[in-house]
Amino acid sequence: MKQLRLSGSGGQGVITAAIIFAEAAMSEGRQVVQSQSYGPEARGGASKAEVIIDDAPIYHPKIIKPDIVLSLTQKAADKYYKDLDNAEGLLVVDEDLVPNVPVFANVIKVPVTRIASEQVGKMLFTNIVALGVLVKLSKLISFESAEMSVKGRVPVHTIEQNIKALKLGYDAV
Amino acid sequence: MTDMKLMQGNEACAAGAVAAGVRFFGGYPITPSTEIAETMAKILPSVGGCFVQMEDEIGGMGVVLGASLAGKKVLTATSGPGFSLKQELIGYAACAEIPVVIVNVQRVGPSTGQPTSPAQGDVMQARWGTHGDHPMIALSPWTVRETFDAAVMAVNYAERFRTPVILLMDEIVGHLRENVQLPAAENIDIYPRRCPSKTRLQGYEPYAPEADLVPNPADFGTGYRIHVTGLVHDYTGFPSGSPAVTEEFIDRLHKKILLAQDEITHYDEFFMDDAEYAVVSYGGVARTAYEAVRQARAKGIKAGMIRLMTIWPFADKVIRRNAESLKGILVPELNYGQLKYEVERAAGGKCPVKLLAKYNTEIFVPGEILEGIEALKGGRL
Numbered sequence: 153m154k155q156l157r158l159s160g161s162g163g164q165g166v167i168t169a170a171i172i173f174a175e176a177a178m179s180e181g182r183q184v185v186q187s188q189s190y191g192p193e194a195r196g197g198a199s200k201a202e203v204i205i206d207d208a209p210i211y212h213p214k215i216i217k218p219d220i221v222l223s224l225t226q227k228a229a230d231k232y233y234k235d236l237d238n239a240e241g242l243l244v245v246d247e248d249l250v251p252n253v254p255v256f257a258n259v260i261k262v263p264v265t266r267i268a269s270e271q272v273g274k275m276l277f278t279n280i281v282a283l284g285v286l287v288k289l290s291k292l293i294s295f296e297s298a299e300m301s302v303k304g305r306v307p308v309h310t311i312e313q314n315i316k317a318l319k320l321g322y323d324a325v
Numbered sequence: 326m327t328d329m330k331l332m333q334g335n336e337a338c339a340a341g342a343v344a345a346g347v348r349f350f351g352g353y354p355i356t357p358s359t360e361i362a363e364t365m366a367k368i369l370p371s372v373g374g375c376f377v378q379m380e381d382e383i384g385g386m387g388v389v390l391g392a393s394l395a396g397k398k399v400l401t402a403t404s405g406p407g408f409s410l411k412q413e414l415i416g417y418a419a420c421a422e423i424p425v426v427i428v429n430v431q432r433v434g435p436s437t438g439q440p441t442s443p444a445q446g447d448v449m450q451a452r453w454g455t456h457g458d459h460p461m462i463a464l465s466p467w468t469v470r471e472t473f474d475a476a477v478m479a480v481n482y483a484e485r486f487r488t489p490v491i492l493l494m495d496e497i498v499g500h501l502r503e504n505v506q507l508p509a510a511e512n513i514d515i516y517p518r519r520c521p522s523k524t525r526l527q528g529y530e531p532y533a534p535e536a537d538l539v540p541n542p543a544d545f546g547t548g549y550r551i552h553v554t555g556l557v558h559d560y561t562g563f564p565s566g567s568p569a570v571t572e573e574f575i576d577r578l579h580k581k582i583l584l585a586q587d588e589i590t591h592y593d594e595f596f597m598d599d600a601e602y603a604v605v606s607y608g609g610v611a612r613t614a615y616e617a618v619r620q621a622r623a624k625g626i627k628a629g630m631i632r633l634m635t636i637w638p639f640a641d642k643v644i645r646r647n648a649e650s651l652k653g654i655l656v657p658e659l660n661y662g663q664l665k666y667e668v669e670r671a672a673g674g675k676c677p678v679k680l681l682a683k684y685n686t687e688i689f690v691p692g693e694i695l696e697g698i699e700a701l702k703g704g705r706l
Contacts (some may be wrong), residue, residue, distance in 0.1 A: 173330040
């Protein structure tokens with residue numbers, strides 16, 4: 153069983169990224185559950201999305217111990233890195249939005265929001281850049297599966313930019 | 326079977342309703358049920374159906390009753406606050422025998438509560454939310470795939486018994502996405518709405534019951550006369566003040582469901598063959614309970630699980646039969662204690678029934694329910 157938690161604030165698209173990741177894993181024949189929790193606000197407020205991947209049916213729908221935590225805000229990083237296993241867990245943070253990186257054995261800093269705004273053209277693509285990072289680091293799904301899943305889930309006129317974002321994230325780590 | 330899809334519980338609910346023949350949705354969106362309205366708005370126009378967003382939940386309930394009387398299979402969806410608003414018209418549907426499915430994706434209450442967080446606090450409101458003596462059917466699914474099946478069943482039962490049916494979901498399953506393979510359309514059983522069995526000359530009476538105690542009033546616009554009222558009425562559909570008519574009417578409303586109770590009581594039993602302790606669970610919580618029971622078995626505890634899909638009418642026989650051979654029952658609920666008291670009543674003192682309540686917006690983790698099972702076994706609950 154593998155457990156991924158994507159965290160940030162409402163509007164950053166962590167739920168969409170988690171759905172795409174889960175769908176790609178499903179397309180490779182895995183069992184998945186994807187859940188989320190967020191506040192009543194449409195934007196702002198804490199947002200958290202989870203993906204569990206296994207070969208057997210999954211019952212309890214929430215993560216007990218994450219393998220990877222992605223955090224796109226300082227608050228989310230501070231809150232969720234503690235759930236990771238000290239030896240095995242991996243924390244991935246946005247280099248610019250998480251200035252005070254928690255003291256933790258395995259931390260990877262990636263400028264996902266900067267890549268999205270400067271290289272893709274809009275901060276809007278942050279979540280797909282982050283998705284590319286997670287695809288590479290998790291080794292759970294192929295780039296091709298992620299690409300197919302992105303194409304099916306984003307608006308048609310944004311496919312090109314989203315695939316660019318996915319590649320840039322994948323190549324950033 | 327169709328292709329494997331990643332589907333959300335709320336999407337599966339909408340898909341199931343449409344598969345069962347629902348062609349009219351009226352409602353007012355509310356978290357955590359909004360995706361049901363969104364999905365219905367997307368699907369219905371393409372299958373010749375109609376989607377109406379009304380001014381509020383009461384309007385949403387009224388418009389589906391009108392559409393149902395005009396012959397459509399109908400659905401409305403809401404959460405706790407909207408469910409409260411719909412109660413008066415749910416009673417109207419029970420009295421006037423109008424087929425309708427009301428989905429309640431439960432969230433933390435009372436009032437506006439915690440809009441995005443899961444709870445199971447509307448179990449009793451589903452049963453007794455509307456006033457007066459009335460039967461109720463409520464189904465509570467635990468997986469996304471079962472949500473599809475439950476939606477199909479809910480529509481079928483609403484049509485077959487001409488009664489409101491509550492699809493009592495929770496935020497856990499409503500917002501969960503998982504692998505789903507839906508059945509092919511030809512493998513889905515659909516209950517077609519019945520037509521009057523007699524013409525006016527043959528003595529058509531809209532509310533005269535058939536052998537199953539369910540009447541076949543004509544749909545509006547089909548050439549028959551029909552009068553619909555929330556007052557107690559005789560077979561003509563017009564009000565009656567007669568004690569005899571009233572007694573027969575209230576009896577019939579209940580008996581038409583009770584006659585079929587065994588058939589509409591859906592549940593699972595896991596590891597119950599040699600179980601000494603059982604967890605009775607429903608909805609999204611059952612997923613965690615299942616995990617906990619497996620962990621208890623791994624520790625050598627003879628634990629089992631009864632998972633109720635049909636919440637109302639309550640599965641008295643299932644609980645009573647099992648209670649005979651059990652040393653204790655644990656009922657974990659995301660509320661202050663609701664279905665626990667039904668389990669206790671049905672167990673009839675054959676074994677102790679204990680509550681594990683949680684109401685802080687978080688769902689149980691398996692370890693908490695496992696501890697509950699151990700505490701039950703150790704007599705510490």
